[in-house]
Amino acid sequence: MRHGKKGNHLGRTDSHRKAMLANMASSLIKHKRISTTLAKAKALRMYVEPLITKSKTDTTHSRRIVFSYLQDKDTVTELFRDVAAKVATRPGGYTRIIKLNNRLGDNAEMALIELVDYNEVYGKEAEAAEKKTTRRGRSKTKKGDAPAAEATTETAVEETPATEAPAEGETTKEA
Numbered sequence: 001m002r003h004g005k006k007g008n009h010l011g012r013t014d015s016h017r018k019a020m021l022a023n024m025a026s027s028l029i030k031h032k033r034i035s036t037t038l039a040k041a042k043a044l045r046m047y048v049e050p051l052i053t054k055s056k057t058d059t060t061h062s063r064r065i066v067f068s069y070l071q072d073k074d075t076v077t078e079l080f081r082d083v084a085a086k087v088a089t090r091p092g093g094y095t096r097i098i099k100l101n102n103r104l105g106d107n108a109e110m111a112l113i114e115l116v117d118y119n120e121v122y123g124k125e126a127e128a129a130e131k132k133t134t135r136r137g138r139s140k141t142k143k144g145d146a147p148a149a150e151a152t153t154e155t156a157v158e159e160t161p162a163t164e165a166p167a168e169g170e171t172t173k174e175a
Contacts, residue, residue, distance in 0.1 A: 008043050021047045026075040028095075029083060033114035041097045041111040052094045055084040086117040 010017055020040075025048045027034050036044070051069055054062045058080050067076050087094050093116065100110040 007046060008039055010039060010043060017043075022070055022072075025051065026070055026072045028113060028115065029070075029075050029079050032118040033112060035100065035110060035112050037103075038097070038099065038109040038111040041113040044113060045095050045097065049092070049094055051079070052083060052087060053092070055079045056088060058084065083115065083117075086115075090117070 010020075012020065021044060024034065024036065024040065024044050028044065028048060047069075051066050054066050063076060063080060066079065067073070070076055070079075096114050096116050096119070098112040098114070100112055102108060103110050
């Protein structure tokens with residue numbers, strides 16, 4: 001019986017699973033997003049999020065613990081230098097899993113796992129762009145100004161002739 005044994009074994013031996021998750025975690029930290037199966041993405045999230053939490057405290061002890069999991073000096077350096085600085089204020093939830101279409105060969109459920117703070121689509125840049133959009137509701141004109149504004153638009157419509165011949169060298173768009 002497997003009472004109290006949390007985590008997906010992914011059909012692999014213990015050493016194979018640890019090596020695979022270490023390689024996937026290194027790739028995730030280096031490239032900020034990777035595409036894999038949904039089961040591996042969920043297992044990777046359980047593996048990498050405690051490591052990112054450890055990287056918030058930059059001590060020799062925490063670096064050695066993280067290195068014992070990842071076995072890659074460059075990845076550990078990038079994790080403690082770049083990633084830890086971005087996630088310093090975040091209390092958890094450092095990764096996002098996005099489901100993709102099933103794989104063509106064996107119809108396996110695919111997913112994209114990424115570091116949340118490194119995505120420009122869902123990040124602060126997108127929020128700033130949304131806030132800059134113009135207002136689409138009624139204009140803020142006073143009641144006394146409204147008839148004057150309507151009169152100016154009517155005269156502007158009357159002044160422009162409906163059929164103008166294009167100038168020499170210009171072409172017209174016909175719908």
